[in-house]
Amino acid sequence: MYKYFFKFFLIFLFLLFFLTFDQNNIPKNQDIQYILPTKYIKITSQFGYRNFTGYKKHFHNGIDMANKENTKVYAIADGIVSFAKFNGAYGYTIMLNHDNNIKSMYSHLSKNFNVITGQIVKQGDLIGYIGPKNLYNDTNYYLFQGEKRNGMTTGPHLHFSIIEKGKFVNPFNFIKKDSAN
Ligand SMILES: [Zn+2]
Numbered sequence: 001m002y003k004y005f006f007k008f009f010l011i012f013l014f015l016l017f018f019l020t021f022d023q024n025n026i027p028k029n030q031d032i033q034y035i036l037p038t039k040y041i042k043i044t045s046q047f048g049y050r051n052f053t054g055y056k057k058h059f060h061n062g063i064d065m066a067n068k069e070n071t072k073v074y075a076i077a078d079g080i081v082s083f084a085k086f087n088g089a090y091g092y093t094i095m096l097n098h099d100n101n102i103k104s105m106y107s108h109l110s111k112n113f114n115v116i117t118g119q120i121v122k123q124g125d126l127i128g129y130i131g132p133k134n135l136y137n138d139t140n141y142y143l144f145q146g147e148k149r150n151g152m153t154t155g156p157h158l159h160f161s162i163i164e165k166g167k168f169v170n171p172f173n174f175i176k177k178d179s180a181n
Helices: 002-025
Strands: 042-045 048-052 055-060 063-066 072-074 079-086 092-097 102-107 126-129 142-144 147-149 157-164 167-169
Touching: 092 126
Parallel strands: none
Antiparallel strands: 042 063, 048 055, 063 157, 072 126, 079 092, 092 102, 102 157, 142 147, 157 167
16 A cells, blocks of 8 residues: 555656646746847836826837838748738838737838738848927828828827737837847
């Protein structure tokens, strides 16, 4: 009887070791080193709920990184371009699909994209540039505060979002603020 107990105890220890070992080997998102998508002068809006232009509570699904027009925008990780066109309130927008059910979105860009839909990109590849606030001579525009705008924007900035399994998440849970800025 005691012998059997000891045998099972050994099997138990063996399984415990391997289960723990296995879990430690599942790649977690925290283990993937994402990089900042652009150099920013200032974060002008954080992820989450905020007061915004008359709405009592508006959910801001990304981070606004302000910098000058034509500032370079980079892929945060290896991926494939799933979207690269004008997108209403987001203005000129690029979306990338990455591993682990992660998507990244870059909005209010210049219309001069550096990538096309379906293109494979590597981390750090130049994908586009921060765009202008206004789109005067363009068939694409978003009417905002009576002006033809590059989406719902009040000045040149990158609106950057990360979508994990279909849900917008705080990009700074993935990217360290000072990673490459
Ligand atoms: Zn934004």
